[in-house]
Amino acid sequence: MKLDRRLLLSFDWLWFLALLLLTAVGLTAIWSTTAGTNLSYYLGRQLLYLCLSLVVFLVLLYFDYHIYADYITFAYVTGIAILGLVLVVGHAVHANKSWLNLGVVVFQPSELMKVLVIVALAKYYAETERDYLEVPELLTGGLIAFGPMVLVMLGGDLGTAITFVPIYAGLSFLGGLKRKHVVVLLLAAALILPAGWMMLKDYQKGRIQTVLNPSSDPRGLGYQPQQSKIAIGSGGFLGKGFKQGTQGQLGFLPARHTDFVFAVLSEERGFVGSISLLGLFLFVSIRLLRTCREAKDKIGSMIVMGVLSLFLFHVLINTGMVMGVVPIAGIPLPFVSAGGSSLLASFAAMSLSMNVNTRRFVN
Amino acid sequence: MVKLQLESNRQAIQQRLKWLFPPVVLIFVLLGARLWWLQILRGSEYARLAEQNRIRSIQVVAPRGPVLDRDRVPLVENRPSLNILLDREMMKDPSATTAFVTQKLGISADNFAAQLRRNKRAGTYRPIVIKEDVGIEDVSVVEAHRREHPEIQLGPAPRRLYRFGSLAAHVLGYVGEVSEEDLANNTFPGIQAGDLVGRSGIERVYNQCLLGQNGVREVLVDSLGRELGQVAEKDAVIGGDLQLTIDYDLQSQAESLLAGSVGAIVAMDPRNGEILAMAGAPSFDPNKFSSRISAKDWNALNENPDRPLQNRAIQNTYPPGSIFKLVMAETGLDEGFVDDSTHVICKGSAAYYNRVFHCWAETGHGYVNLEGAITHSCNIFFYTLGQRMGIEPIARHAKALGFGELTGIDLPGEQRGVPPSPEWKQEVRGEKWFAGETISVSIGQGPIRATPLQVLRAVSAIATDGELVTPHLLLHAERGAAPGRWPVEQLPIKPESARKIRAGMWGSVNSNGTGHSAALPGLDICGKTGTVQLISAERKKELEMDPSAVESHAWFAGFASRDHPEIAVVVFLEHGGGGGAAAAPMAREMFRTYFAKKYHPELTSQGSAHASGGEAR
Numbered sequence: 001m002k003l004d005r006r007l008l009l010s011f012d013w014l015w016f017l018a019l020l021l022l023t024a025v026g027l028t029a030i031w032s033t034t035a036g037t038n039l040s041y042y043l044g045r046q047l048l049y050l051c052l053s054l055v056v057f058l059v060l061l062y063f064d065y066h067i068y069a070d071y072i073t074f075a076y077v078t079g080i081a082i083l084g085l086v087l088v089v090g091h092a093v094h095a096n097k098s099w100l101n102l103g104v105v106v107f108q109p110s111e112l113m114k115v116l117v118i119v120a121l122a123k124y125y126a127e128t129e130r131d132y133l134e135v136p137e138l139l140t141g142g143l144i145a146f147g148p149m150v151l152v153m154l155g156g157d158l159g160t161a162i163t164f165v166p167i168y169a170g171l172s173f174l175g176g177l178k179r180k181h182v183v184v185l186l187l188a189a190a191l192i193l194p195a196g197w198m199m200l201k202d203y204q205k206g207r208i209q210t211v212l213n214p215s216s217d218p219r220g221l222g223y224q225p226q227q228s229k230i231a232i233g234s235g236g237f238l239g240k241g242f243k244q245g246t247q248g249q250l251g252f253l254p255a256r257h258t259d260f261v262f263a264v265l266s267e268e269r270g271f272v273g274s275i276s277l278l279g280l281f282l283f284v285s286i287r288l289l290r291t292c293r294e295a296k297d298k299i300g301s302m303i304v305m306g307v308l309s310l311f312l313f314h315v316l317i318n319t320g321m322v323m324g325v326v327p328i329a330g331i332p333l334p335f336v337s338a339g340g341s342s343l344l345a346s347f348a349a350m351s352l353s354m355n356v357n358t359r360r361f362v363n
Numbered sequence: 364m365v366k367l368q369l370e371s372n373r374q375a376i377q378q379r380l381k382w383l384f385p386p387v388v389l390i391f392v393l394l395g396a397r398l399w400w401l402q403i404l405r406g407s408e409y410a411r412l413a414e415q416n417r418i419r420s421i422q423v424v425a426p427r428g429p430v431l432d433r434d435r436v437p438l439v440e441n442r443p444s445l446n447i448l449l450d451r452e453m454m455k456d457p458s459a460t461t462a463f464v465t466q467k468l469g470i471s472a473d474n475f476a477a478q479l480r481r482n483k484r485a486g487t488y489r490p491i492v493i494k495e496d497v498g499i500e501d502v503s504v505v506e507a508h509r510r511e512h513p514e515i516q517l518g519p520a521p522r523r524l525y526r527f528g529s530l531a532a533h534v535l536g537y538v539g540e541v542s543e544e545d546l547a548n549n550t551f552p553g554i555q556a557g558d559l560v561g562r563s564g565i566e567r568v569y570n571q572c573l574l575g576q577n578g579v580r581e582v583l584v585d586s587l588g589r590e591l592g593q594v595a596e597k598d599a600v601i602g603g604d605l606q607l608t609i610d611y612d613l614q615s616q617a618e619s620l621l622a623g624s625v626g627a628i629v630a631m632d633p634r635n636g637e638i639l640a641m642a643g644a645p646s647f648d649p650n651k652f653s654s655r656i657s658a659k660d661w662n663a664l665n666e667n668p669d670r671p672l673q674n675r676a677i678q679n680t681y682p683p684g685s686i687f688k689l690v691m692a693e694t695g696l697d698e699g700f701v702d703d704s705t706h707v708i709c710k711g712s713a714a715y716y717n718r719v720f721h722c723w724a725e726t727g728h729g730y731v732n733l734e735g736a737i738t739h740s741c742n743i744f745f746y747t748l749g750q751r752m753g754i755e756p757i758a759r760h761a762k763a764l765g766f767g768e769l770t771g772i773d774l775p776g777e778q779r780g781v782p783p784s785p786e787w788k789q790e791v792r793g794e795k796w797f798a799g800e801t802i803s804v805s806i807g808q809g810p811i812r813a814t815p816l817q818v819l820r821a822v823s824a825i826a827t828d829g830e831l832v833t834p835h836l837l838l839h840a841e842r843g844a845a846p847g848r849w850p851v852e853q854l855p856i857k858p859e860s861a862r863k864i865r866a867g868m869w870g871s872v873n874s875n876g877t878g879h880s881a882a883l884p885g886l887d888i889c890g891k892t893g894t895v896q897l898i899s900a901e902r903k904k905e906l907e908m909d910p911s912a913v914e915s916h917a918w919f920a921g922f923a924s925r926d927h928p929e930i931a932v933v934v935f936l937e938h939g940g941g942g943g944a945a946a947a948p949m950a951r952e953m954f955r956t957y958f959a960k961k962y963h964p965e966l967t968s969q970g971s972a973h974a975s976g977g978e979a980r
Binding site: 246274282325 | 379
């Protein structure tokens with residue numbers, strides 16, 4: 001198969017550069033927070049994941065995205081099977097049974113499942129010729145999105161499970177929702193919420209309560225958001241400098257190179273750095289929006305829409321969480337947080353979108 | 364394989380995406396605004412919080428100043444110890460902490476909860492003490508669990524060491540965590556919940572002089588509370604020396620004399636009111652309070668019917684018995700009721716107001732003048748004098764000599780007693796004065812109560828021609844507390860009257876009087892005995908009570924020497940029997956110790972006191 005020259009020409013280098021920049025920022029954060037302890041281990045591992053992710057990125061980019069749509073049923077079913085397997089033999093990290101130990105690497109299949117769900121749902125919705133979705137389609141689509149979600153939830157990873165909701169919402173929105181369906185869906189959500197609340201564990205309820213009332217429990221469940229806010233706020237305008245953030249360096253921040261990496265960066269790089277980081281995310285979001293609009297076919301738009309929904313949700317929840325406006329949930333910051341599965345899934349999803357983007361003029 | 368997108372479909376999607384653009388941008392604007400709020404608007408506040416996060420101030424408790432006797436023999440010092448502290452800012456899961464301290468450190472859940480409650484208002488940046496003076500087992504438990512329980516810490520705390528155990532315990536008092544009452548009243552300026560303060564005795568009265576200045580160590584810590592390094596240190600400064608008027612040798616003599624009895628011995632310099640010894644029995648070991656006292660020890664002290672915590676010298680009042688005859692004599696002489704010719708014939712008993720009153724000598728003293736009446740403690744003489752004078756001058760002179768008045772000693776909780784006064788009885792008790800009571804009061808019984816110190820102070824005034832001193836314990840405070848002003852009041856006692864009374868008292872000790880057991884060869888000791896009968900001899904037989912419960916109280920008060928008084932002593936023994944038999948010999952030993960030390964310092968224990976201190980406790 002010969003690489004089409006036009007593919008190279010229409011490849012959005014700026015977009016790709018933004019992704020690499022985000023990843024690089026994440027690497028400096030890992031450097032800064034683990035320098036005293038285990039730098040080579042964490043940084044080396046992340047670099048390894050980056051290489052792997054870039055390979056996956058290029059491979060996924062090389063083939064036309066329609067091919068993936070053709071094989072998605074198989075991939076999706078395999079994904080479900082693996083999720084089921086994880087439930088049985090999963091490797092528990094922080095009481096989450098969502099990690100699969102593959103000998104050398106511990107892997108989190110749920111991260112990749114999100115990408116599979118995006119493609120599967122995109123394909124399913126794109127097949128309708130109507131410009132809106134009917135009830136059976138919404139229900140089937142719900143099954144496609146929420147089947148894996150239930151499995152992930154059973155594994156105990158509520159944060160990851162919730163990310164299937166924006167995928168379903170985003171794609172359904174783009175597929176076309178009738179007003180009455182929106183009402184019904186919102187009603188259903190309203191009904192599920194209290195039931196969901198009851199199913200939450202006490203610490204999860206507490207996390208939600210501390211967002212509503214930050215000073216309620218500063219030593220307990222309010223500790224992490226409070227420390228995180230202190231980290232961000234104390235960064236001020238210019239930040240404390242590389243490796244100078246006391247909150248991150250002295251261990252007041254939890255999960256400081258993973259879920260709370262934004263707080264570390266905000267502390268060390270200040271408002272200038274954190275707003276720039278947000279700017280990068282906004283840039284990527286707008287690129288996704290544009291690709292969604294310019295995609296040459298419905299399935300392309302649908303895939304990009306799914307990626308956009310997932311991406312936005314991750315950014316909003318993660319940064320909102322460290323800024324103390326959203327309850328703490330184990331949701332990583334795309335490209336920035338340390339963690340192989342997340343990085344791989346982010347690059348894979350972005351590769352699909354750029355795949356759609358580069359082929360927007362190609363028939 | 365791919366269907367081309369239908370135009371209508373495409374338009375619908377374009378339409379929907381237009382709707383999507385503003386909310387996406389809005390999300391980022393809101394996130395950016397939040398960043399602006401946190402980092403720019405509230406930045407300095409969070410910067411301060413971050414500073415506090417990493418720099419932890421650790422209070423270094425300053426040792427209290429040592430308490431010394433008048434020869435600078437240390438009575439109270441400090442010893443190092445470790446406390447277990449709870450840093451509430453580090454406590455993430457109170458229930459886990461509670462489980463840890465109850466299961467591993469043996470602190471009862473109730474005590475722990477109470478301690479938390481007590482310190483609720485105190486700043487959380489200050490760790491609170493949850494267990495004091497811990498041993499090696501607790502230390503290793505805390506050390507072993509530093510990672511899981513960074514909130515549980517060890518803190519050095521100097522602890523009070525009362526070198527001679529219960530010696531002078533009532534005078535020295537003890538320390539403990541400041542009470543809520545004292546906090547509310549701001550008794551000790553600058554003291555916060557959890558601080559140690561004097562709870563009684565000298566420790567309490569001179570708390571501010573003894574307090575040191577706590578130091579601060581500022582250390583850099585991580586979120587696990589591990590110290591990463593020291594930023595700054597301000598050393599703790601030990602509190603000032605406090606030198607007491609107490610003489611160790613005299614005090615320990617008093618303590619050993621009282622061993623096994625219930626009572627009090629006080630020795631004072633009658634010229635200036637300096638207390639040389641003040642002992643009470645039973646007593647207690649204040650060292651038990653320097654750690655948090657155990658419930659068992661506390662109950663034992665509180666439920667003991669002999670009330671070991673009471674300082675009998677100033678907190679218990681008793682009828683002064685025959686010692687009050689000195690006040691009667693002074694009143695009689697200075698009011699002109701008695702002159703050299705005044706005498707009675709004592710037949711052992713006499714009737715007053717249609718009631719028969721007895722002399723202690725059943726066969727009577729025969730011809731008795733004032734001097735003889737004091738020497739032999741003749742009741743009939745003073746009954747007669749009391750009847751002649753009436754209560755009014757007696758009440759007036761008793762008050763002047765300090766009966767019913769606080770002596771002003773620098774100790775907390777002094778009692779006033781009951782003055783022999785119709786006004787007082789009317790005001791306080793709402794009862795009328797009966798003429799018969801005047802007869803009883805004439806020999807120091809009936810409605811009259813005084814502390815041993817009040818008695819001693821009155822007798823001292825006789826010794827010094829009417830100089831009424833303010834008894835006190837402070838000789839010199841290195842720091843704080845303006846040097847005490849201890850006023851000496853000159854009473855309108857004629858020197859001639861005082862001399863006559865002293866002659867009677869000299870006779871009591873040296874001329875075959877009731878106090879002869881107090882005599883020491885070569886010393887002109889003056890004294891007066893007192894025996895407070897709680898119940899008449901006949902009644903005693905009738906009641907068939909435990910004889911020790913109704914045994915008389917024994918008194919002796921005296922001074923030496925007659926012409927140059929420099930030490931006055933009072934001995935009081937609850938149910939101790941006769942004053943002459945039980946109390947006077949103890950007073951003699953006090954005088955012996957005093958003068959032996961004065962004239963032969965090399966023979967006494969002052970040198971050995973220093974040496975024996977090490978083995979105390």
